[in-house]
Amino acid sequence: MRSRSAATRARRPAVSVAFRVGLGIVSVVAMMALVSLFWTPYDPINNLDVGERLQAPSVLHILGTDHLGRDVLSQIMVGARTSISVAVIAVLLGVGVGVPLGLTAAARGGLFDEIVMRGNDIVFAFPALILAILLTALLGPGALNAILAIGIFNIPVFARLTRGPALALWQREFILAARVAGKNKWRVSAEHILPNILNLLIVHATIQFSLGIIAEAGLSYVGLGAQPPTPSWGRMLAESQTMIGFAPWLAIFPGLAIFLTVFGLNLFGDGLRDYFDPKLVGRTP
Amino acid sequence: MKPLLQVDDLSLSINGTTILKSLSFALSAGKTLGLVGESGSGKSLTALAIMRLLPAGAELSGNLTFGGEDLLAKNDAEMCAVRGLKISMAFQEPMTALNPVQTIGAQVAEVFVKHQRLNTVQACERAAAVLERVGLPNKDFPLGRYPFELSGGQRQRVVIAIAVALGPQLLIADEPTTALDVTTEAKILALLKQLCVEDQISLLFVSHDLAAVARLADKIAIMKAGEIVETGDTVGVFDNMRHPYSLALREASLIGSRRVAADEQAAALQGSSERRRREAVLQVDNVTRDYTLPRARFFKRPAVFRAVDKVTFTLAAGESVGIVGESGSGKSTLVRAVLGLEPLQSGSVSVAGSRFWPAKQRDQLPLRKEIQAVFQDPYGSFNPRHTVARVVAEPLYLIDASMAGLKRHARVVAALENVGLTASDCDKYPHEFSGGQRQRIAIARALVVAPSIVILDEATSALDVSVRAQVLALLADLSSQLGISYLFVSHDLDVMRAVTDRILIMKAGRVVEQGATAQVFATPRHPYTVSLLAAKPSLRDEIEKRRKMERVHAN
Numbered sequence: 156m157r158s159r160s161a162a163t164r165a166r167r168p169a170v171s172v173a174f175r176v177g178l179g180i181v182s183v184v185a186m187m188a189l190v191s192l193f194w195t196p197y198d199p200i201n202n203l204d205v206g207e208r209l210q211a212p213s214v215l216h217i218l219g220t221d222h223l224g225r226d227v228l229s230q231i232m233v234g235a236r237t238s239i240s241v242a243v244i245a246v247l248l249g250v251g252v253g254v255p256l257g258l259t260a261a262a263r264g265g266l267f268d269e270i271v272m273r274g275n276d277i278v279f280a281f282p283a284l285i286l287a288i289l290l291t292a293l294l295g296p297g298a299l300n301a302i303l304a305i306g307i308f309n310i311p312v313f314a315r316l317t318r319g320p321a322l323a324l325w326q327r328e329f330i331l332a333a334r335v336a337g338k339n340k341w342r343v344s345a346e347h348i349l350p351n352i353l354n355l356l357i358v359h360a361t362i363q364f365s366l367g368i369i370a371e372a373g374l375s376y377v378g379l380g381a382q383p384p385t386p387s388w389g390r391m392l393a394e395s396q397t398m399i400g401f402a403p404w405l406a407i408f409p410g411l412a413i414f415l416t417v418f419g420l421n422l423f424g425d426g427l428r429d430y431f432d433p434k435l436v437g438r439t440p
Numbered sequence: 441m442k443p444l445l446q447v448d449d450l451s452l453s454i455n456g457t458t459i460l461k462s463l464s465f466a467l468s469a470g471k472t473l474g475l476v477g478e479s480g481s482g483k484s485l486t487a488l489a490i491m492r493l494l495p496a497g498a499e500l501s502g503n504l505t506f507g508g509e510d511l512l513a514k515n516d517a518e519m520c521a522v523r524g525l526k527i528s529m530a531f532q533e534p535m536t537a538l539n540p541v542q543t544i545g546a547q548v549a550e551v552f553v554k555h556q557r558l559n560t561v562q563a564c565e566r567a568a569a570v571l572e573r574v575g576l577p578n579k580d581f582p583l584g585r586y587p588f589e590l591s592g593g594q595r596q597r598v599v600i601a602i603a604v605a606l607g608p609q610l611l612i613a614d615e616p617t618t619a620l621d622v623t624t625e626a627k628i629l630a631l632l633k634q635l636c637v638e639d640q641i642s643l644l645f646v647s648h649d650l651a652a653v654a655r656l657a658d659k660i661a662i663m664k665a666g667e668i669v670e671t672g673d674t675v676g677v678f679d680n681m682r683h684p685y686s687l688a689l690r691e692a693s694l695i696g697s698r699r700v701a702a703d704e705q706a707a708a709l710q711g712s713s714e715r716r717r718r719e720a721v722l723q724v725d726n727v728t729r730d731y732t733l734p735r736a737r738f739f740k741r742p743a744v745f746r747a748v749d750k751v752t753f754t755l756a757a758g759e760s761v762g763i764v765g766e767s768g769s770g771k772s773t774l775v776r777a778v779l780g781l782e783p784l785q786s787g788s789v790s791v792a793g794s795r796f797w798p799a800k801q802r803d804q805l806p807l808r809k810e811i812q813a814v815f816q817d818p819y820g821s822f823n824p825r826h827t828v829a830r831v832v833a834e835p836l837y838l839i840d841a842s843m844a845g846l847k848r849h850a851r852v853v854a855a856l857e858n859v860g861l862t863a864s865d866c867d868k869y870p871h872e873f874s875g876g877q878r879q880r881i882a883i884a885r886a887l888v889v890a891p892s893i894v895i896l897d898e899a900t901s902a903l904d905v906s907v908r909a910q911v912l913a914l915l916a917d918l919s920s921q922l923g924i925s926y927l928f929v930s931h932d933l934d935v936m937r938a939v940t941d942r943i944l945i946m947k948a949g950r951v952v953e954q955g956a957t958a959q960v961f962a963t964p965r966h967p968y969t970v971s972l973l974a975a976k977p978s979l980r981d982e983i984e985k986r987r988k989m990e991r992v993h994a995n
Contacts, residue, residue: 328820331781331821332821333834334781336885337808338834350825351824
């Protein structure tokens, strides 16, 4: 176990192998999404070439083609963009609303705290993905509504995550000292509470990010995510269903993309946690 | 007679760092040895070394004989038969030494089941008997009680019950009273003494408190930096102290009694009328704070707990007032009320002649720079992510929120130099400093806005005696230089006696007695004050008592 001696706080422990692998996978996915903005091997949407349909992976089409002759690699690259943007914005929505709610609940207490926390309980009482499906079905399918549906479930996650440690911090003497220095609750929350729970938030954001990727894929799979012709990993999986017998690559590669991205993000998140809090290394399974 | 425990040339190193340097001492059957030292002196590790409960990477050398057996030669399985049965231990923190989810009966009975293979019924009978011995009779404290239902002192009794349950030959008590109030401390010390006499248990009493050690121990050993610097019979050691460290320790422990003599002289010279003429910088009038308890039933009105009940006092310019009380007496709530951080049900607080509470936040803010505070925990009172400069500069916000650059830096450096630190400490982090230095940083933070009142909420309680003496000396200097008034809040009567002009005794939210410190100590009127003063072990009195006892024995 690595321990952090008092005098060497500035020196962080060396990052773990898992963290490097996670970071590697996440950067490859992010690069793919970025590159797809200006270059893909083929046009992922309009390159309909019936002569090239259902090609197995080859030198020309590294990951093969689908039933309309579209290049699978190109679609996966653009799909990464959809997945990442939906998941990132949903997490930002959760952080942007949830963290201030949690900080305020901890700072004010009383009725406000009660309302926020019981509201959280209500949202938590619904199975998230089912309600997201219900929401998008009500609001109409599309990437924007998918973001909203996933984001709403991130709000209570971050509100709760923020409130607990914030409440504990409010009991500390340095908070008392700050209040003696005349700072009001908002300033104390911004200057003392938030920076001390930032590690926790960053680590949890990566985990919620990977859950967002899965949720987005799930919504697209049932046709409620990004609409055609925008490529999306979930819909690629859905469309491959009927052809899985003779064109398995159509299911394997989008599935692998989802799996690897989530796996990479989880490794990355675990690595971040160990990096921020070396005391925990070796204690978690 | 051969001693029960013989430690010869015992050295300990952990991962190559030397912790204990060739300790030698002996403890005879039925006697008490006091092991005194400050934090980091190795006294707790000495206790753990005897139990052979050392962390991984520890290396012991030397001789450790207990009842004629070589403890260092035993393997772990053999040590398990010694621990608990022949040598047992009581710990400092009664909160954490007991398992919170098990009843006290189960925890005491466990030792009988484990070591004597009794069945549950027999074990429970024995447990009830042991608990009765430590002052927890079955009728008031049934075996089914959980630790959280007991007070700190009662929990410590349970811990002691477990330790003495099997009739050990040696009991190691590691700071058993440090976490307790004075009156509780006195009771626990008396209990330990009684049990050791009745059962002929040898006691190794580990403490940083010379007075408590003097009350219990026949022999003492003073430790510093892993070495025993002085050892011998208790009275002998106190009479002929040679080592500079023990002298400093004794000096620091006698701080209370020394000041009283000086104070009486001063009072005789100038009279106390001069002080009264000075204007009041802090006026607390009829302050009452109620906490609403959770509703017992849904339709019932919630009950109210009165933490502070109509407290009134004033603090004059340059004066030091002490508030004494045990935990739960409402003194911390009162401090927060005076700082304007607690909504009050009635009463008012005025600072420097202006209304501070009740008042609008806008009117409160300019007064805040007059009243600053230093808190107890030198580890918890700084944001761990901020540098010393940023920590100390925080209250400057009260003078000029946008104060920047050189002006700000100059004030921070001036405050640091006031407390004996230097400008080069600005960029360090608080955790790089020792407890005493951190408390200096906290004082610098309070001084940076040049307040007229500083509240010291148990500000020296977490410090070692010698460091405490230094910090108190610093506070006295600052008061005479800058004319600051102090409001000391503490349960430590020695400190109160040494540094305050007037004193308020609090019990259950009320001030039961107030008056000039010397007068309250000399002629306490309220029965609670009397019991408080009687409970506190005073080094001088303890030594006197011992001397008398020895004279009786000699005759």
